[in-house]
Amino acid sequence: MGWMGWRLAFTLAVAAAGGLLGHLWGTTRPAHWIDGVLGGALLAVTLLFVRDLVVGHRVLRWLSGGLVDAPRHQVGLWGELTARIERAVRSRDRQIEQERDRLAQFLSAIEASPNGVLLLDASEQIRWCSQTAAEHLGLDRHRDIDQRVTNLVRAPAFVSLLQSRQFEHPVQIPQPGGRGVLSVMVRAYGDGQRLVLTQDITQRERAESMRRDFVANVSHEIRTPLTVVAGFVETLTNLPLSEVERRRVLVLMAQQTQRMQSLVGDLLTLARLEGSPRPPVDTWVPLARIGAAVEADAQGLSASRHRLSFDWGDGVELAGSEPELLSALTNLVSNAVRYTPEGGEVSVRWRNRADGAGEVAVRDTGPGIAAEHLPRLTERFYRVDGSRSRDTGGTGLGLAIVKHVVQRHGGELQIESRVGAGSCFTLVLPAARLRRPVDATTDAAPELR
Known part of the structure; x- marks a missing residue:
């Protein structure tokens, strides 16, 4: 039996009880026993109605008060009504909380x-x-x-x-x-x-701009020597030249060809650096062996026109790619020799840093570089003085190669220069890629202790 059946039964029972009491009262006055029954039943129903009004007022006050502290001990209609309202409210609160959590997660995802x-x-x-x-x-x-x-x-x-x-x-x-x-x-x-x-899209636009500049620079750098070579070929083909003139033309053609070969070689080096995995950390190369090759190149390029000095440390070993490290150091030392006037000095020094890292500093007494050019020196084809760079045989890619090599080895390239005071290019390598000889006295110390 549902709550409606119980409610109807309870109302009838109250009316019957009231009628019975009215009948008992009416037996004392036989002429009015019917009035007594009706009056008793009406009075009982009225009292039940008043009770419902009181309980209904409490329920309405509970509803208007935000459904806090629900009225307890209610039975029948009002008990069923308050229980159902409370369950509906609790279910709604749970749904609102779930939706609030989902909204917070969605907004967090957007923020991320x-x-x-x-x-x-x-x-x-x-x-x-x-x-x-x-x-x-x-x-x-x-x-x-x-x-x-x-x-x-x-x-x-x-x-x-x-x-x-x-x-x-x-x-x-x-x-x-x-x-x-x-x-x-x-x-x-x-x-x-x-x-x-x-x-x-700042980085994307910058990369796209660099790509356009790169293509334009490569086209320009290759077109210039090709134009020269094509002109000399036409000259050799169409004009009768003396032996001296012919040899001069061939020398100039060889120079332009070498320039193109150097440019293509540097481009291939950059492509290989950008597309290959990072150098190994368990392959150790003596710095002195790399330094010997660098010294030979520098002395051949200088032809005794500069004062050269080298210090590669005492038994220092580097973890990484020997060809890459050799390329980076050769580029730095060759640049120093090319841009240092005759009689100037170029020095290469290894130094152990206090933080465990190490550095190779290439210092020259050349003309120096203005401060506004320093942040862009490692850009491809960037030249402080384009005509002078071409005269010295540079391709504009050397410092870009150096930067890629040192970054692939976990280090950095530091540049210091002032106009009229020379320049210093420093390769800083992390401690994880350095291995120094162990001092014998240091090894013996624990045993003595």
């Missing part, structure tokens, strides 16, 4: 994205903003809520995109303060709402 997310309403007012989007667009994610986005982001391309309502393609806008370049994409959703996605 490297792309910025901005939600706009139909009036283009900001409804929500991720931290990344705020950093990209120079917004305050809390203060700028409900602000019109075009009042805060005034890039013409972005404003035009919102006004055109043609969202098929993204636009590029500068970051505030000129920090970089953003790609902004807009998508419509809901009832006139907008989803704005921002992506920092």
Whole structure:
């Protein structure tokens, strides 16, 4: 029997009890026993109704009070009603909590994205903003809520995109303060709402610019000697030259051919460095052996026109690729010799650092380099003085190779230079790639102790 059956039975029982009491009262007055029965039943039902009013008032007060401290010890209709309401409320609270957790996880996932997310309403007012989007667009994610986005982001391309309502393609806008370049994409959703996605493409644009410059530089560097060689070939073919003139032309052709070979060789070296795995950490190479090859190249290039001095440490060994390390040191020492005037000095010194690392410093007494050029020296084909670099036989890739080699070995290239005071290029190698000879007295010390 459900609560309705119990309620009906209880009401009838109360009415019957009231009627019985009214009948007993009416037996004292036989003429009015029917009135007594009816009056008793009515009185009983009235009392039950008053009780229901009191309980109903308590339930209404409980409902209006936020369903806190539910009325207890209720039976019948009101007990069933309060129990069902309480179960429904608890179920709703659990669902709200679950939805709140899911929303928090979703927002956390958006915050973890490297792309910025901005939600706009139909009036283009900001409804929500991720931290990344705020950093990209120079917004305050809390203060700028409900602000019109075009009042805060005034890039013409972005404003035009919102006004055109043609969202098929993204636009590029500068970051505030000129920090970089953003790609902004807009998508419509809901009832006139907008989803704005921002992506920092500064590095991509820089890489694309470097690629274009690289292709242009390579084309230029190869076209120049090819033009010279082609001109000399035409000269040899069409003009009668004396033996002296012919030999001079052949020497110049050989120089240009060597220049192209050097350029292609450096390009292949860079491609190999960028595409190969990192050098091993368990293959040890004596620094003195690398240094002997570097010294031979430097002395041949100098032809006794400079004062050369070398100190490769005492038995130092390096972990890594011998050809790469040799290429890096040869490039540094060759540059120092080429750019140092006759009678100048070039010195190479090994030094143990206090942090366990080691460094090879290549110092010269050349003309030096202005401070504004130092950050760009390791860029491919970057030259402080293009004509002088070509005269000395440089390809513009040497320092780029050095930088790649030292980074692949976990180190760094440090450059110090002042105009008129020479330059110092230092290869810093981490302690994990160094192995020094063990001093005999150090080994014997534990036994003596």
